[in-house]
Amino acid sequence: MNENTAIPELEFDPYAPENLLDPYPMHEALREAGPVVKLRPYPSVVACARHEQVHAVLNDHQSFISGAGVGLTNFNLEAPFRPKSLILEADPPLHTQTRAVLSRILSPKTVMQIRATFAAEADALVDRCVAKGEIDGIHDLAQPYPLKVFPDAVGLEADGRENLLLYGDMVFNSMGPRNELLARSTERVAPVTTWIMEHCRREHLRPGGFGDQIYQAADSGEISFEQAPLLVRSFLSAGVDTTINGLGNALYSLAHHPEQYAKLHADLTLARPAFEEALRWESTAQTFFRTAGADTAIAGIQVQKETKVLCFLAAANRDPRKWPEPDRYDIERRPSGHVAMGSGIHGCVGQVIARLEGEVVLTALAKRVKRIDVMGPHTRRLNNTLRALETLPLRLVAA
Numbered sequence: 001m002n003e004n005t006a007i008p009e010l011e012f013d014p015y016a017p018e019n020l021l022d023p024y025p026m027h028e029a030l031r032e033a034g035p036v037v038k039l040r041p042y043p044s045v046v047a048c049a050r051h052e053q054v055h056a057v058l059n060d061h062q063s064f065i066s067g068a069g070v071g072l073t074n075f076n077l078e079a080p081f082r083p084k085s086l087i088l089e090a091d092p093p094l095h096t097q098t099r100a101v102l103s104r105i106l107s108p109k110t111v112m113q114i115r116a117t118f119a120a121e122a123d124a125l126v127d128r129c130v131a132k133g134e135i136d137g138i139h140d141l142a143q144p145y146p147l148k149v150f151p152d153a154v155g156l157e158a159d160g161r162e163n164l165l166l167y168g169d170m171v172f173n174s175m176g177p178r179n180e181l182l183a184r185s186t187e188r189v190a191p192v193t194t195w196i197m198e199h200c201r202r203e204h205l206r207p208g209g210f211g212d213q214i215y216q217a218a219d220s221g222e223i224s225f226e227q228a229p230l231l232v233r234s235f236l237s238a239g240v241d242t243t244i245n246g247l248g249n250a251l252y253s254l255a256h257h258p259e260q261y262a263k264l265h266a267d268l269t270l271a272r273p274a275f276e277e278a279l280r281w282e283s284t285a286q287t288f289f290r291t292a293g294a295d296t297a298i299a300g301i302q303v304q305k306e307t308k309v310l311c312f313l314a315a316a317n318r319d320p321r322k323w324p325e326p327d328r329y330d331i332e333r334r335p336s337g338h339v340a341m342g343s344g345i346h347g348c349v350g351q352v353i354a355r356l357e358g359e360v361v362l363t364a365l366a367k368r369v370k371r372i373d374v375m376g377p378h379t380r381r382l383n384n385t386l387r388a389l390e391t392l393p394l395r396l397v398a399a
């Protein structure tokens, strides 16, 4: 205990390899220590791991701002590694304007328009995987699917899409400390950033795609032409690595719970709930920060202006105070209230697209595959923010 503040202080470094590989023992210790904790390696940070406080912080955007960044670095005190996102790293009123544009483009109406294409692509890819029999769940399925359908919908040309993977890795590492992981993923920052920004220009974007629709919002004066490429950048930053790992984690969850997969195989309407429960059980985005915009408090504990607040989304999603048997992957749970896609005004603006991808891929799988066998140990790609698999050897047994 720190006697001055009465906030429990723990030794954990959430960004150390052992905690990135298996965060759950740390999450439990953080939750049990108190509603607000400190971490000795990051003395200026306060952290929340219980659902109640994580939810409360995310839903109080006035006290806990995003404009100073949603990673460890306080952009009010240190320069951001790239020009700030106009939606993620912004507060009202700017955030309100940019979010309106993105949420219209990524709307339920859009899902109706793209559903058939997204489903056909999932069917075709899963057909190829079933024909192979033995696959790598990441390289053969979880990665190629979003890397095809989402950039297609944005209107990006086919060449160079691997840059999206490098860029995503960098963006999510940049939300943590300046450790080895960030150093390695920023080695190639210059060429990748050049490629990304070039492909945010209107002449590279297919007319009518999500990217072009941003420029249409500039045509109508809703946003400026200076803002448009940065909003396209948000699609390219947030739309691929997230869904790749959401799908990868869902495949992992199902492969390791054959009884749950059997239920899905028997009832395809469980595809969406199975994806949702995977988001809760293996949260793709493990952590986000907010910044205290003024002197404030969390659970009655004083928090000073400019303090970074580390929210453990993945720990909140397994908080026994919120969820019965939180460590069980149960596709019939209907885990509403999970914070894997955030909560409040910054809650994932692309969530209807992400859920569509999850639904159609798991449906395509469940239609054709009666059993998934784990063929060997999986490996992880360590990232400061994402829970990511590198390999997941599977056998798909045709129905």
Ligand code: 4IA
Pocket: 085, 086, 087, 088, 089, 171, 233, 234, 235, 237, 238, 242, 285
């Ligand atoms: C952006 C939090 C994550 C999914 C995300 C990353 C980047 C951006 C938005 C969200 O560049 O706007």
